[in-house]
């Protein structure tokens with residue numbers, strides 16, 4: 001049918017970064033051109049066997065073949081509660097403070113629909129996960145970019161947010177361990193964030209998808225910070241921790257009112273998470289801690305090899321503190337991060353993610369994901385010579 005127009009809402013959307021990169025990968029595949037893919041945070045490592053076995057067995061159970069309750073199964077919520085207590089020493093009520101999600105992205109993007117009116121402002125980190133901008137636009141809100149700069153250790157400088165913006169802002173997205181900069185946030189900083197949000201009545205959407213992908217210092221939950229429970233909802237994902245990206249399962253937790261608001265949106269949008277996936281998720285959280293320890297070791301070895309290889313090649317500004325990304329200042333000979341990504345793709349057959357794709361303050365950087373085997377990373381380093 002000719003003349004079908006996109007809504008104004010969707011026409012304002014920038015193309016989704018990883019869908020665009022995926023298109024380029026498909027073009028290469030169609031031409032049977034081999035390439036090294038270090039673009040998206042989708043690890044090559046298999047999901048724990050116990051999780052798969054649980055999924056298989058649970059999918060044969062008739063009740064799991066029916067609509068799932070939209071607030072998630074009690075079994076999964078109880079597993080989340082126990083994991084959270086053990087990991088962060090934070091007690092959550094499984095009935096009012098935990099909401100399973102079809103992946104943390106789903107919850108992060110639906111969340112503003114519950115609380116933000118058209119025309120209001122949402123504070124988003126730049127560079128930052130592209131979904132935050134999309135979430136603001138879906139809600140008809142105005143995204144305000146908070147720069148994450150190397151000189152501030154990639155922590156958003158709250159003092160620089162103008163008073164007029166603070167007063168209009170309804171929500172703030174924040175994410176540490178940070179994608180893409182790999183930064184961790186110290187307790188002192190998170191305490192300032194909570195104080196700031198409480199003072200200006202800003203809801204904090206704290207994306208903690210990478211909480212288990214650390215190598216030195218253990219990341220915090222925002223809910224460990226006094227007062228956070230009044231204003232924050234924290235988002236977790238099983239994707240990165242248990243290499244379950246395709247399962248689409250995560251959760252939100254924190255303030256009971258905010259949990260209920262998100263549930264109200266979700267109950268109008270989806271019909272719950274496949275029960276067998278929730279059982280698999282419960283197995284991951286309650287029985288797979290050894291797997292996570294091993295995963296961290298593997299990722300650390302990859303990171304160390306890749307970072308020292310980059311240093312030998314003359315890259316001198318490299319950030320690889322946490323998460324499985326390596327965030328690198330592009331050499332001066334490239335005019336932009338897009339130029340460098342194009343060069344890597346066309347000349348070296350390496351697919352990496354240009355910093356600009358994460359927002360304007362990501363310009364000048366490129367991101368490599370340590371989601372391929374060490375031999376592949378070594379091959380990439382050779383190609384970069």
Ligand code: MLT
Pocket residue numbers: 018039040041042105179
């Ligand atoms: C990324 O590569 O930045 C993310 O892993 C993509 C995602 O989680 O959707």
